[in-house]
Amino acid sequence: MTYDPISRTFVDFFRKRGHQPVPDGSLVPPPGDPVLFTTSGMHPLTPYLLGRPHPLGRRLVNVQRCLRTTDLDEVGDRTHLTLFQMLGSWSLGDYDISQSLRWGYELLRDGFGVGPDRMHVTVFGGDHQVGPDEIALRTWGEIGLPVELTGPENWWSNGPTGPCGPDSEIFVWTGDGPPRGTPGTDERWMEVWNHVQMRYHRHDDGRLTPLRQPNVDTGMGLERLEMVLRGHRSVFEGEGLVPWVGGVSGWGLPEQPLRLVCDHLRTSVVVVGDGVRPANTGRGYVLRRLLRRVLTTLWRDDPTRSLSDLPPEPVGHTLDRFGQPVTVGEVREVLTAEERRFRGLLRRGRPVVSRRRSRGPLTDADYRDLHDTHGLPRDLVDSLLDEAG
Template identity: 65%
Template sequence: MSTERVVRTFVEYYEDRGHRRITGSTLLPPSGGPVLFTTSGMHPLIPYLAGRPHPLGRRLVNVQRCLRTTDLEEVGDPTHLTVFEMLGTWSLGDYEGPRSLDWGYWLLTEGFGVDPGLLHATAFGGDERTGPDTASVELWQERGVPVELTVEDNWWPSGPTGPCGPDSEIFLWTGEGPPESTPTRDDRWVEVWNHVMMRHRRLADGSLVPLAQRNVDTGLGLERLASLLQGRTSVFECDVFEPWRRLVPGLWPLDEPSLRLVCDHLRSAVVVIGDGVRPAAGGRGYVLRRLVRRVLTVLWRDDPSRGLGDLPDELVPHTLDRFRQDTDPGEVRRVLLDEERRFRRLLERGRQVLARPRFHGSLDEEDFRYLHDTHGLPRDLVLSLRSTG
């Protein structure tokens, strides 16, 4: 099942159940929000989750591009990406969690053909603030799906304050042979879908108050689901990465973890640039800068002559088209090459500065502040230069 067919099947399934498709936003959330980038489909909908009527009604479905830097160090494993697309559904004060879970079960098993025997669920077990999510547990028991109770793993916050509530997550078995153990004890259970019963608002003092309406917010990673439905062992082998897997290894021979990082970070950088971000010393621009420099660090580790100017022409427009962006591919390449030149100059200056006798021994906080404030050398770059000699 191609990724495009996954999207079409998902959206049409929920449209048949009264949901209206809304247009996904860019990676840039509304100003004044708690995050630099959109990390899930719910961020643009926070006003409506809080009770404002949505112009398209109380049942919504969409496809939203997202960026998560919290998973940056995990990129390269079989399931994590920096920029990805999320399939989402919402009930804004309409139906409750059990109906959402039931629809999710039937879509996975009948719509996508997943063997019910390969499913496992988790649900909120309750804590001192609120009781267990018995309604979700009962739904899973009715469907014959084993369910594991947790506390922290099944409580979803939108941030330090704001909408929150218990969630129930659906996992798919990816191991050889029959399923074993539970999701918290065996990482061969891969999370594919999270259903959040958004009923509370967390205040600054940590207390919970009821939301004006009881919502359901679900999110499902598109590339992760597609890779599982396509029988692939990682998200980097699903069809959206086909041109990257075909072209990059011949250009830059890399081990598998490095190949995955380079493909992910370059693809993510293209999308971030496509949404109007440019490299900078802070904020969103620093996230972009960090992505590009992590790629260059990997490429230059074995061969300093490698450069982003060699990137095949097909990859930038392919990625922009995939994420429905109309940015000029030439502009994206210009931004990448400008950042590469800037980073080369910074590395050359950094090596000269760190060669001074003052910096031959261990560095203290005053040294790191001086290197950053006087020479523009951030701590992570200093540590990298010292580790590579």
């Protein structure tokens, strides 16, 4: 299974159970939303999770493009991506977590062919405010999957305040041979599907009060599920990343830097396709930072590498995949213009950083001044210091 049959199988399963499809939305939230990018499938549904009636009803399903920068330092391993597609299902005050878990198990086992012997689950074990998730524990016990109790890892929240609740995560074994250990002891157990009981509101003082409408929110990464179903060693062997791996292979990068470049360029293309342009603040700065990380990686051992050499095929493949109304030429112009700007900044920044470093090791005040006065962000300054040895 590749992306489209996986998505169809997921959506059709829930449609047969009364869920209405919600269209995939842009990475850019509507005006007034304080979040820079859509980070999960539930993000566009926040008003309805808080109780507003949804025009499509109380059972929803979709496949939503998402962007997260919280795991940037993890990108380059076998499972983390900055841009990904999330398969999501929702109960807006309708069925409970037990039903959601049973359907999740059924879909993985019968719809996707994942053997029960390859599954392991984690459940919230309780803390000083909320007890163990007895409903999830009882449900998994009746199904017969092994359970690992955890703490904060199985508590979902959308920030320090707001909707939250215990979650249960389904892991699949991705190693050779029979499964061993637990998700907490062996990283070859990979999380694929999270089922959240969104039933509390956390206040500024840390108190929890019940939501007026308890919900169930689930999310499963499409790229990770494809990795499991096709027996790949990493998400970079999947349908959406293979064109990028092939497209940038001519630069001769080692595996981890190559993965980072593929991930960040693919993400940048979708961000540009959704209307964002490089800038010094907000969404534009996220895009600028991604491209600068790409360029810093490319130039680390060969400053002649250039985004002008990026072939059009992976760019076109990604734009087609997400149905974005921009041309390959327009995207490549945005990327190469940012490269020209960055090269100029490096030329101006090298002597500035060198003079500052000659006085001694850089302090936090130095970093702030280099950023505020000269426009040199900390990661760029560190790259210049590394470059100078």
